[in-house]
Amino acid sequence: MTDNRSQLSSSSFLTPEDPSPVVVHGGTDPRSPLLLVSDHAGQAIPSALGDLGVPEAERARHIGWDIGIDGVGRMLADLTGALLIEQSYSRLVIDCNRAPGHQTAIVTVSDGTPVPANQDVSATEAALRTQAIFDPYHTRIGEELDRREDEGIETFLIALHSFTPEMQNFRRPWHCGVLHNHDPRFGRIIIDCLSEEGLTVGDNEPYELTDTSDYTVPVHGERRRIPHVEIEIRQDLITAETGQKEWAERLARVLPEAIKRYHEQYGSHPVTEAE
Ligand SMILES: [Zn+2]
Numbered sequence: 001m002t003d004n005r006s007q008l009s010s011s012s013f014l015t016p017e018d019p020s021p022v023v024v025h026g027g028t029d030p031r032s033p034l035l036l037v038s039d040h041a042g043q044a045i046p047s048a049l050g051d052l053g054v055p056e057a058e059r060a061r062h063i064g065w066d067i068g069i070d071g072v073g074r075m076l077a078d079l080t081g082a083l084l085i086e087q088s089y090s091r092l093v094i095d096c097n098r099a100p101g102h103q104t105a106i107v108t109v110s111d112g113t114p115v116p117a118n119q120d121v122s123a124t125e126a127a128l129r130t131q132a133i134f135d136p137y138h139t140r141i142g143e144e145l146d147r148r149e150d151e152g153i154e155t156f157l158i159a160l161h162s163f164t165p166e167m168q169n170f171r172r173p174w175h176c177g178v179l180h181n182h183d184p185r186f187g188r189i190i191i192d193c194l195s196e197e198g199l200t201v202g203d204n205e206p207y208e209l210t211d212t213s214d215y216t217v218p219v220h221g222e223r224r225r226i227p228h229v230e231i232e233i234r235q236d237l238i239t240a241e242t243g244q245k246e247w248a249e250r251l252a253r254v255l256p257e258a259i260k261r262y263h264e265q266y267g268s269h270p271v272t273e274a275e
Helices: 069-080 123-150 185-195 216-222 241-266
Strands: 002-004 022-026 034-038 083-087 156-163 176-179 201-203 228-234
Touching: 022 069, 022 123, 034 069, 034 123, 069 083, 069 156, 069 241, 083 123, 123 216, 156 216, 156 241, 176 185, 185 201, 185 228, 185 241, 216 228
Parallel strands: 034 083, 034 156, 156 228, 176 201
Antiparallel strands: 002 022, 022 083, 176 228
C-alpha cells in the first residue's frame, strides 16, 4: 500500500494526524488494463472539522460514504493486479464526484440529515477542502492515466460506487447499476455480462451519469476518450465481507470478459488518441 500525502499549500488544513486523501492499493500488475477508482470509499473527517456536527450513526449511513465499496475495491485490486485509487474522506466533507462549486459538492442536508458544519461554508473554506482533498485525489488519477498513456498501456477506467437499497420509500430492485453517458459502449457490454450472471442490472439506474452530476467519469474517462464505466452495487449486498468478496470475485471474472468482448467489437483502444 502506498501513501500519497498532498504537498499542497493547503496542507495546514489537514494536520499530520489526518489521513492522506489518497490511498492506493494493489497495482502489482502495472500493465493491467484496469484502473479502479473509488470516490466515496472513505469516512474520514479532517480534525479541523470535528465531527461535522453529525452523529456517528448518521455519518455511518450511505450519506457519509459508499458502504462496502472499500472492501470490494481492495479485493478486486488484489485479484486482478489492477491499481485502485481511493479517496479517504467522507463525502459529507466534500463530494469528489462533483465539480468544485457544484451545489451538491458540499451538502447542507443529505437524505434528511442536516450537516451543521456545512451551513454557510465560505468560499475560502470550500477552496481549502477542494485543495486538501479533491485536488490531490484527481491529480493522482490524472498522473496515473498520463503514465499509462506515455507507456502505451490501454486503460479501462472503472469507477466503483455503492447505493442505498431504499430511497424516498422506493425499494430499489437492482442488484447493481451500470452508468454510462456519451460513450456507452463498454457500459453496455458490462450490462450484458452482469445480466448473464443472473442479476437484475440497472441501465443508468439508480442514477444517470451526466456532465453535471458526475465528475470522475466525465473528466478522466470521457474527456480522455478512454473506455470507462461507473458501477454501482447495492449496499445490502456488500455490507459484510462475504458479500464484498463475492462481488470482487464477480467483477474479477466479468471485467476481463467485458474487455475481451470490447476488443472483439471495437478493437484495442488507440491510446495515442487521448487528449
Ligand atoms: Zn458513490
